[in-house]
Amino acid sequence: MDDCIFCKIAAGEIPSTVVYENDRAIAIEDLNPQAPVHVLVMPKTHHANILDGVEADELAALVEAIGEVAKAKGLEERGFRVIANTGADAGQTVDHLHVHVLGGRELGEGLLA
Ligand code: AMP
Ligand code: ZN
Numbered sequence: 292m293d294d295c296i297f298c299k300i301a302a303g304e305i306p307s308t309v310v311y312e313n314d315r316a317i318a319i320e321d322l323n324p325q326a327p328v329h330v331l332v333m334p335k336t337h338h339a340n341i342l343d344g345v346e347a348d349e350l351a352a353l354v355e356a357i358g359e360v361a362k363a364k365g366l367e368e369r370g371f372r373v374i375a376n377t378g379a380d381a382g383q384t385v386d387h388l389h390v391h392v393l394g395g396r397e398l399g400e401g402l403l404a
Contacts, residue, residue, distance in 0.1 A: 292337040297387035301335040311359045315352035318360045318392070327395030328364045328371065332356045338388040340377045345388065357392055366394040374402075 292298045299305040301317050308320040310330050321329040334349045361367050371394030376383040 292387070295337055295385075295387050297331075297333055297385055297389060298337050301333065310363060311356055313352050313356055313359075315349050316356040318356050321391065325391075326393040326398065328366060328393065330360050330364065330392040331389045332360060332392055333387060333389040339386045340383065340388050341375050342377065343388065353390065357390065360392050361394075364392075364394065366392075370394065372398050 296305060300307045300319060310318040310320060312318065312335075315336070316332060316334050318330050318332040321331050332353055334345065334353060336349070338345050338349075357373060361371055364371075371392055374391040374393065375388070376391075
């Protein structure tokens with residue numbers, strides 16, 4: 292995808308703060324953090340969202356990256372939240388599959404907190 296900002300980040304064409312990467316996924320600091328830890332984890336290849344033909348090994352790489360982010364950020368003991376906004380009702384603003392990893396504070400019981 293030529294005009295996809297996250298494809299460009301994954302390719303190193305746009306600067307970002309990389310927290311972790313493996314062969315198929317990359318984790319970067321969110322530009323507009325909503326919690327003390329707010330990291331975006333995404334596959335390196337373009338998929339619009341979680342419904343868009345993601346391969347099993349890409350998903351495995353994504354989950355592995357989430358775990359490595361949790362370790363690197365010290366979230367394993369206290370926990371964290373993983374959110375994948377998908378489509379308009381969820382308010383997805385970047386159409387390249389990504390999950391938000393949020394933590395470092397009490398996030399509240401509601402999913403939207
Ligand atoms: P979503 O609303 O789920 O599509 O989330 C998009 C997220 O991407 C938002 O939290 C933005 O702050 C974040 N974001 C947008 N552009 C960048 C960027 N260049 N580097 C890091 N995070 C970004
Ligand atoms: Zn993309």
